Amino acid sequence: MNGDNxxxxxxxxxxxxISGLTKKDLVGLVDEATNYxxxxxxxxxxxxxxxxxxxxxLFYENSTRTRMSFERATKLLGGEFAYFDIASSSVAKGExxxxxxxxxxxxxxxxxxxxxxxxxxxxxxxxxxxxxVLNAGDGCHEHPSQAVGDLxxxxxxxxxxEALKGMKVAFVGDVAHSRVARSVSLALSMFGAxxxxxxxxxxxxxxxxxxxxxxxDEVVADVDIAYMLRVQQExxxxxxxxxxxxxxxxxxxxxxxARRMKKEAVIMHPGPMNVGVEVDSTVSxxxxxxxxxxxxxxxxxxxxxxxxxxxxxxxx
Amino acid sequence: MSETWIRGGKVxxxxxxxxxxxxxTDTSVYSPDKGAEPSSSADVIDASGLYVGPAFVDLHTxxxxxxxDGSETPESLAHAAVMGGYCSVVAxxxxxxxxxNVTVWEQTKKRFEQLPVEVIQAASVTLGRKGERLVDxxxxxxxxxxxxxxxxxxxxxxxxxxxxxxxxxxxxxxxxEHAQDAELAFGAxxxxxxxxxxxxxxxxxxxxxxxxxxxxxxxxxxxxxxxxLMHLSAAGSLDLLRxxxxxxxxxxxxxxxxxxxxxxxxxxxxxxxxxxxxxxxxTKTRNRLKEALREGLFDVVATxxxxxxxxxxxxxxxxxxxxxxxxxxxxxxxxxxxxxxxDLDGEKxxxxxxxxxxxxxxxxxxxxxxxxxxxxxxxxxNSYVVVDPGPETSQKESDLVSLSKNSPYIGRNLSGQxxxxxxxxxxxxxxxxxxxxxxxx
Ligand SMILES: [Zn+2]
Numbered sequence: 066m067n068g069d070n071x072x073x074x075x076x077x078x079x080x081x082x083i084s085g086l087t088k089k090d091l092v093g094l095v096d097e098a099t100n101y102x103x104x105x106x107x108x109x110x111x112x113x114x115x116x117x118x119x120x121x122x123l124f125y126e127n128s129t130r131t132r133m134s135f136e137r138a139t140k141l142l143g144g145e146f147a148y149f150d151i152a153s154s155s156v157a158k159g160e161x162x163x164x165x166x167x168x169x170x171x172x173x174x175x176x177x178x179x180x181x182x183x184x185x186x187x188x189x190x191x192x193x194x195x196x197x198v199l200n201a202g203d204g205c206h207e208h209p210s211q212a213v214g215d216l217x218x219x220x221x222x223x224x225x226x227e228a229l230k231g232m233k234v235a236f237v238g239d240v241a242h243s244r245v246a247r248s249v250s251l252a253l254s255m256f257g258a259x260x261x262x263x264x265x266x267x268x269x270x271x272x273x274x275x276x277x278x279x280x281x282d283e284v285v286a287d288v289d290i291a292y293m294l295r296v297q298q299e300x301x302x303x304x305x306x307x308x309x310x311x312x313x314x315x316x317x318x319x320x321x322x323a324r325r326m327k328k329e330a331v332i333m334h335p336g337p338m339n340v341g342v343e344v345d346s347t348v349s350x351x352x353x354x355x356x357x358x359x360x361x362x363x364x365x366x367x368x369x370x371x372x373x374x375x376x377x378x379x380x381x
Numbered sequence: 382m383s384e385t386w387i388r389g390g391k392v393x394x395x396x397x398x399x400x401x402x403x404x405x406t407d408t409s410v411y412s413p414d415k416g417a418e419p420s421s422s423a424d425v426i427d428a429s430g431l432y433v434g435p436a437f438v439d440l441h442t443x444x445x446x447x448x449x450d451g452s453e454t455p456e457s458l459a460h461a462a463v464m465g466g467y468c469s470v471v472a473x474x475x476x477x478x479x480x481x482n483v484t485v486w487e488q489t490k491k492r493f494e495q496l497p498v499e500v501i502q503a504a505s506v507t508l509g510r511k512g513e514r515l516v517d518x519x520x521x522x523x524x525x526x527x528x529x530x531x532x533x534x535x536x537x538x539x540x541x542x543x544x545x546x547x548x549x550x551x552x553x554x555x556x557x558e559h560a561q562d563a564e565l566a567f568g569a570x571x572x573x574x575x576x577x578x579x580x581x582x583x584x585x586x587x588x589x590x591x592x593x594x595x596x597x598x599x600x601x602x603x604x605x606x607x608x609x610l611m612h613l614s615a616a617g618s619l620d621l622l623r624x625x626x627x628x629x630x631x632x633x634x635x636x637x638x639x640x641x642x643x644x645x646x647x648x649x650x651x652x653x654x655x656x657x658x659x660x661x662x663x664t665k666t667r668n669r670l671k672e673a674l675r676e677g678l679f680d681v682v683a684t685x686x687x688x689x690x691x692x693x694x695x696x697x698x699x700x701x702x703x704x705x706x707x708x709x710x711x712x713x714x715x716x717x718x719x720x721x722x723x724d725l726d727g728e729k730x731x732x733x734x735x736x737x738x739x740x741x742x743x744x745x746x747x748x749x750x751x752x753x754x755x756x757x758x759x760x761x762x763n764s765y766v767v768v769d770p771g772p773e774t775s776q777k778e779s780d781l782v783s784l785s786k787n788s789p790y791i792g793r794n795l796s797g798q799x800x801x802x803x804x805x806x807x808x809x810x811x812x813x814x815x816x817x818x819x820x821x822x
Binding site (some may be wrong): 084105161162181182184186188207208247270 | 535563573575578579580581582583650651652653691692693695697698699700
């Protein structure tokens with residue numbers, strides 16, 4: 066479903082969700098990111114696509130990593146980057162979200178990167194503004210730029226996006242509240258990979274379209290990708306009844322389980338990890354090996370997205 | 382003396398319409414003798430091709446008076462009610478401060494006295510609407526309060542609810558329940574289902590409603606008080622109502638126009654004008670609600686008119702308040718819902734008439750019947766509304782007269798129109814426009 070039926074938000078006038086993109090869009094973005102990756106490796110550091118553009122971040126939730134990644138991408142492309150970070154809700158000040166967003170447009174920025182603790186805020190802002198809006202994570206909904214970055218990493222690892230066809234991907238942990246899992250599993254499904262959600266009932270959405278496993282042991286030997294999600298203990302322990310030790314027993318990817326995985330299988334984590342909860346220390350070190358690639362590719366993915374939105378894109 | 386002639390319309394008689402003229406004065410209603418002509422001082426409404434019935438009565442309006450959020454005034458509320466064909470509305474008690482004692486109840490009631498429509502002020506069931514201790518229902522009743530509700534919140538304690546029902550019986554007043562388990566609904570923004578999972582938005586399932594409906598019906602089986610179940614939205618509630626009816630348990634029930642017309646998939650755009658409580662349900666449940674309405678399971682259609690200022694609705698879906706406005710569009714939305722997915726080949730005229738007749742039952746006659754058990758309200762007789770089933774119009778924000786514009790129908794095509802409204806012989810609305818300022822000057 067494309068949730069953005071406004072006059073402006075044709076797919077690539079904003080970058081809001083994986084669910085609003087086609088496979089062709091994603092192929093284009095990943096190809097372009099791979100292109101940037103190659104040029105970067107050859108030592109190129111000056112790209113021109115965002116020259117004379119200024120991008121602003123509107124973050125209602127702290128995330129130094131994601132913001133820095135967007136900032137780095139913008140600056141590599143020759144653009145300027147500014148922050149408009151909001152520690153507390155504007156409700157208290159009697160100002161609407163719309164008022165805040167409109168200020169950014171009035172200040173003359175070319176695009177706004179939005180992160181919010183509530184689902185849908187980038188979609189709302191995109192409806193209100195003429196300039197492109199990028200989703201840097203909205204509540205438990207989507208984190209689409211992370212998914213593009215992960216596709217770049219996986220295409221690199223397995224040789225191509227087409228190689229993902231027929232693969233099995235386990236998303237382990239709090240899938241219901243994970244915007245990363247939602248975006249990545251949607252993206253992977255477009256390339257013919259099948260998702261399995263692994264976790265206790267309070268962490269798995271009651272969807273019928275996806276296979277569900279209640280114990281990692283059931284699936285660990287079959288999957289090509291194990292996508293380990295961060296267990297947000299602070300959230301779960303407040304109102305739910307999660308017993309951490311039994312969670313670990315059933316769902317932690319530990320060394321023993323990791324050894325049962327296919328030889329070519331990949332373990333991913335969106336970071337930051339709770340070592341000792343969703344993964345043990347041995348596995349965390351294995352993930353650490355891939356993490357720099359994920360972070361690097363995240364920058365190339367965002368370069369690709371930004372240049373597409375702000376008019377400098379080549380290719381598809 | 383006000384006198385209005387409604388000429389050439391089809392007038393509701395019992396459950397059917399008959400073509401005849403109607404004269405409405407402040408004290409009486411009659412059909413004029415053949416050949417009789419209106420006096421020069423009388424107003425005349427041409428209702429040819431239109432339908433005439435008793436003016437609408439809303440059992441569920443949030444007036445926001447007293448309150449400081451600037452979402453509605455008594456005047457803007459009355460204006461919306463007039464545009465919607467209402468002569469009376471029941472104002473909920475979840476105001477700021479809440480209506481939980483005689484003093485506030487009387488002060489608030491006064492605030493509505495000069496309006497062209499009648500506002501029946503409800504009182505809360507518990508002090509501060511906290512769900513713990515009952516308000517002084519005895520004194521409130523002695524002063525004229527007949528409608529009690531903590532709406533906005535459920536009465537969580539079965540013990541408190543049972544006691545309230547006992548008083549409702551002793552005092553002959555109505556207790557109206559916002560049936561939704563608070564624990565299950567905690568943190569929820571929308572209906573739990575396929576759409577909420579897709580959006581990652583926290584949802585609340587229909588069972589949050591049905592368990593409270595079941596509890597309240599069972600309590601009232603024992604107590605035999607006056608129970609009204611508000612804004613029902615769950616398929617499971619329908620089975621419980623059928624069961625309760627078969628067992629002779631006393632209750633009345635309502636459904637809102639928006640639960641009949643709109644499904645939860647609209648939330649996919651994260652438009653906060655679709656954020657309402659109880660939430661919009663799946664299309665499947667919505668269709669079940671429509672079937673139940675056609676079957677006559679619900680007693681009334683009530684608006685749950687809930688205005689919110691723009692700066693509050695222009696927040697994130699998580700922070701924006703629940704509620705949508707509905708007085709002005711209640712008839713058109715309900716009519717559109719009832720006509721939806723009906724194959725009109727050949728049967729169009731007769732189906733349309735039956736739909737209109739049932740709307741009059743649920744928006745005018747049943748709410749009156751429920752209220753008349755407890756009060757001898759005067760305004761609500763001698764008041765008539767003329768509706769036009771013909772036009773299909775795109776709803777525009779600029780047409781909304783409520784101070785708040787949080788309507789889910791903006792940009793949507795709705796069928797039918799409230800043409801004219803006559804309250805106690807006086808014309809307030811004529812051909813869809815306020816007549817002589819509608820009594821607001
Ligand atoms: Zn309510």
